[in-house]
Amino acid sequence: MESEYKKAKERYLDRLSESVTAPRRYSTVSDLPIKECYFPDDIEGKDYLSDIGFPGEYPFTRGIHTTGYRGKIWTMRQFAGFGTPEDTNRRFKYLLSKGQTGLSVAFDLPTLMGWDADAEMSRGEVGICGVSVSSLLDMEILFKDIPLDKVSTSMTINSPAAMIFAFYLAVAKKQGLKLDLLSGTLQNDILKEYIAQKEFIFPPRPSMRIIVDMIEFCKNETPKWNPISISGYHIREAGSTAVQELAFTLADGFAYIEACLERGMDIDSFAPRLSFFFNSHLDFFEEIAKFRAARRIYARRMKEVYKAKNPRSWWLRFHSQTAGCTLTAQQPENNIVRTAYQALAAVLGGTQSLHTNSMDETLALPSEKAVKIALRTQQMLAFETGVINTVDPLGGSYFIEKLTDEMEEGAEKIFSEIDALGGVIPAIEAGYFQKEIANSAYRYQLQLESKEKIIVGVNEYVDPDENVDIPILRISPEVEIEQKNGWLSSGTAEIKKK
Template sequence: MNSEEFKKSKNKFEEKLRTTKETGMKFTTVSGEPINTLYTPEDLENFDYLRDLNFPGEFPFTRGIHTNGYRGKIWTMRQFAGFGSPEDTNARFKYLLANGQTGLSVAFDLPTLMGWDSDAEMSKGEVGICGVAISSLEDMEILFDGIPLDKVSTSMTINSPAAMIFAFYLAVAQKQGVTFDKLRGTLQNDILKEYIAQKEYIFPPRPSMRIITDMIEYTTNEVPQWNPVSVSGYHIREAGSTAVQELAYTLADGFAYIEACLERGMDIDSFAPRISFFFNSHLDFFEEIAKFRAARRIYAKRMKEKYGAKNPRSWWLRFHTQTAGCTLTAQQPENNIVRTAFQALAAVLGGTQSLHTNSMDETLALPSEKAVKVALRTQQLLAYETGIINTVDPLGGSYFVESLTNKMEEEANKIFDEIDSLGGVINAIEAGYFQKEIADSAYRYQKELERKEKIIVGVNDFVEEDEKLDIPILQISPEVEIKQRKRLADLRQSRNQQAVENSLYEITQAVIDGKNIMPPLINAARNYVTLGEMVAELKKHFGVYEESVIF
């Protein structure tokens, strides 16, 4: 390209541009980043193809971790499912598998997420409402009845009590005669983001990190195909962060887990290939694509250059994506089908390994079967009808996308420096750094909506007066809680109480002796110790976390 000729042509373009009219809309990303009218080679000054982009499957993996992209394997279509009793969710799993879903993803109810049994005082009115109720090995056996665990990949969205829920899952596998080396799946198990965003924590950060390190160590040795942590930016974004905050905070959490394992004395290449990530796909199409591409590049560089990983698979950032629940609206809920389709397209163009598409009715209740099927069909339409799987990273080389990707990486590195200056992720949590930054971002976006600088169709513009909702709502019967309470009462009567007490003692001894906590938890699960009983035993030693007030 002749630089003088280019500058002359660009100047002519900019003169013409000054005479054009604009709509008056605010031309920024959803995160508030200003966007130029046009991007040109000047926006990629010093850009080096092999260093910054390279070919798919080659370091730094900006264009994807697999050489042939989705031509070799289409992303896993993993619909999040869980409601009511274990029987209810087992039926939904079988329905989804019959309709072409390729992986299971378990949503748990609030009592389970908080480590309470279904018959606990704090569980009243919440059993089975926002996910499936799991309090014991018996519940987990029912949940996976008729589903061979060596034939499916299972993702479980569980954090504080992840070790206990995983112990139930492993005990079910043993009862099915499935050896641990055959199990494939992922635990979310990202406790750091709970303190930052979702707030479903139990123990303080430091003992929680000890539990997660135990789990990574145990799965590395005993359950080699399992992903012990899915480091989750999803909830950080749902709490109101910007795209770059989601990117940086998520990767910072991941690096904190890696450093904890290294301090334990583990070899990085023994566990890093099984660390996975979980991102949100939000409204701004190109910003999200750039975020995913930047995430791969940042991660690969850090793993190779800072942590000294030698295995190329340790450099891979593998991630699941879910479309943005916070963007769904109760008003004109059919619009959510379209929003979800665009967000899913961004995730696929960004190179996700698996994808969950939200259902149109999720702002109103847990999704109905029809809404779930439409959400799943959205993914199938993308995969089989749009042609987007035909070529790898089709937006690679776009002046706009590459410039935005570079900007994401640059801004994320600045945030890493801020976190380091505070003494690391846990110190930053305790200082309220993440919480304040996210709150500021959420406030900015809300003010833009109120001023109509950003438009949400059907909410702050294009509103339909006297709108009538005509979509079926999934109702959770009060009978679910009654049934779960009775099942637990019967379990407590029929199990071997001495075995229960011995199991709890073994958990205590593992904590005191600094031994890996997973073997005694699995033994406790086999002896039908409940989730709440295991958590209560650990609370005696670890305590309960109370967040500092920062506002």
Template sequence: MADLEKGFQEWKENKLDKTVNNYGERKDEFKTGSNRPVKALYSPLDLEDIDYLDDINFPGQFPYTRGVYPTMYRSRLWTMRQYAGFGTAKETNERFRYLLDHGQTGLSVAFDLPTQIGYDSDHEMSKGEVGRVGVAIDTLADMETLFDQIPLDKVSTSMTINAPASVLLAMYIAVAEKQGVEKEKLSGTIQNDILKEYIARGTYIFPPEPSLRLITDIFEYCSQELPSWNTISISGYHIREAGSDAVQELAFTIADGIEYVESALSIGMDVDSFAPRLSFFFNGQMDFLEEVAKFRAARRLWAEIMKERFGAEKAKSCMLRFHTQTAGAALTAQQPQNNIVRVAIQALAAVLGGTQSLHTNSFDEALGLPTEEAAKIALRTQHIIAEESGVADTIDPLAGSYYIESMTDKLVDEAREYLDEIEELGGMAEAIKAGYVQREIQESAYQEQKAVESGEKVVVGVNKYKEDSKEIGDILKVDPNLEKDQCQQLAEIRSDRDSDKTEKHLKDIRNAAINDENLMYPILDAVRDYVSIGEICQVLREEFGEYEAKIF
């Protein structure tokens, strides 16, 4: 090391500094996408504090920095999972089948906002929102249509649903029952991550305590009934979209994870009974190398926490498996075709970061809902990375890069500092209630905006290489009659079903809510008889109250 140190100093003084002094550099300061300083050069000197076996190790071995599986993409590529959903269940079903026919390997359902907030399509608050940002689901009938001709034992399905996750999961199980598929064979994920809704995404319903209880009900139910289901997708994605930097994304996501584990432990569950089914969801942003390091740091950090803090014994409890979506916030409305390139770079980072599944955004999403054509290019981007680039043929190929390893290590350290701070505030739920997390994110978002406006941070087509705006072609339009039709269909279902049964189901749900019984069972019974999501959530609203955001 001493020789190296000497060699480095000589190089720096005789070569680097001289050249810089004579010719300067492009910028006064080089920084990552998250404002961390970047040196001109990284070398083995930056890795002195890193122990290969303790901190990096081989793939499939603790702390899983290089990947959770021993073979990674050599045995199986990541799941290409495009988030889709709009309009009616029938239209979305057609889009799903189109995507499966074109080589997609998993489904990802986007629900409309009324569904995500537990309102039926005919609720006053739903006006204008039905079928807009996803598919409208009121009752089991919509769910049956959504998965028509899609064998649920053959696909894995991810559902972006949080506050009313129990209801949608129950509907999915009920559809499987009708298809004759056994519960053990169901695989997929519900997002079910309420904490980030308070922080970043805004589709909460209930206050934190009952929300956490709904989540642990799901943990408990699935540990007994749905062994292959990912019970939660702890999401940094939206935290990043809300404006956080990479470290905050990492730290706040892991802090959310810690809170969920604590909640499950507090109802007496054994850590190894649920931890293997926890999954994560990260954002793929523009700073390619920082993002790769972030994914690797996340795996190491979670593994260390599960082992050291929670005493997890099963290897699987320590493995951070994650989905990635490319950054919506990085898409520009200006020169939208440039987004195809952005998405490719972000997706490549996710793959080199060892993601288990990936959604690539369509280039037209800053303008409206994606067209079929744009969605196809997004999917093909993944195919090109998988089949042409060669990056999937060896495991974690960027490992050993002085820069990547040093940054991975730094990101772990910086995230830990945040975790300590959150711990001092009494954990993540308390830190959110106090507005700490929201303020940190808002500050980063504002600083980023200022950096873009000053030109310090370049966004091609927005603050450099600008052109007069050009109209781009089609944007997907939602049928204006959809809301009316959906409401009418719901009215028919309401009049056709047995109203005594509906009343009884709602009473059972209320009782379970009051008596702290696992809500999954009465909810499943209710959805089988076409009780709607709005009706179920209304009962829960009455028992649990509603969360009102008061932080600014």
């Protein structure tokens, strides 16, 4: 039987070589080389139970839940925030009325940097890239008439996370709620700020101490709350490859775990509430393999290195967002299609929650029309495509399993490089992450300029007579005036034609 297979494979390869008239190099978006075809011997020697396993069983390559999405569909959590707290409160209610199942708060740059709306450094930025929150009153308005025990809330906040979370807890108490009823996630990932997003306030080591304090607090006071979402999204947006995103994100997660262990916390007392946040980029199969490799690497490290006993501590739970950096100002309607493919990759990769970008996000914050299309994209994916009907439909694919192995091998190589530098914080201080991301971004840009990689509407299939005519969300200057003066506005964001 084996010899018949080898002969048949050789015949196929002969036909394949004869059919290729103009050889070219095929690779993933991250530049991993891709073979013409994959075969059983590409995954020869794999042990099914220890390397792949069943869905819901160690090492969770095929997903952390036994029933997949047949048991529970992913949380549809659209990122939202702009203008005044009242503006964003209306957007939250709009999204919930359209079927969104979780809230996700985008804060403006002054809030992310710990500045009040009336600070000199905030001038010109108040409410522009997210909602402006300077006080407890702002937070009360933001969640007015939204019962916090009935909705899961994610907050993308890092450096001032402790203060913003304190506001949120105070609002919950004013609603008469017990803190142990609250569910949601703080991003609270300062390490990726030094690596990619650059919105940090304190140096790395004191910042780590604050985060460990918060993990310890949440463990005791808000047991349903995820105190940190270890984020690879911004690392990928900065220009990293998929393997770098995978490795850098998990390395950050392991650094937080080790800091908590040094504090004297038991691994199983906090690990089940750790969560992750990944980018779902354009290369469909590479992204699926990345998510599968992430679960397997994490499960093995948690069980074998950190000696976690609770199987839930072995779970890598993650939110995903489609890739903002792939959206184009040219032919913005094309972004609807890009987002749909990226969302499908996230779902087939086993995400627990998902944000789909809107077609206009490279031009402005999303309009109501654009964000509704983005949400409908998830709903059609869940209820019209059949992807929820069976658990891990791509499991066992020769290509997927081989690519998963290659992602894991690449990540392990990067872990060794970080360890050789003394760990994540010394590597940050040495500029290792920043240099690696810059080099990857430069290589990709060269590929775009040479047309080795194609972006439709940008470096190929360009429409020189294009006239972008979609609704654009404009933030009125009145937002900053009203926030600075503490007025309770009726909302000042407007939809205008570009």
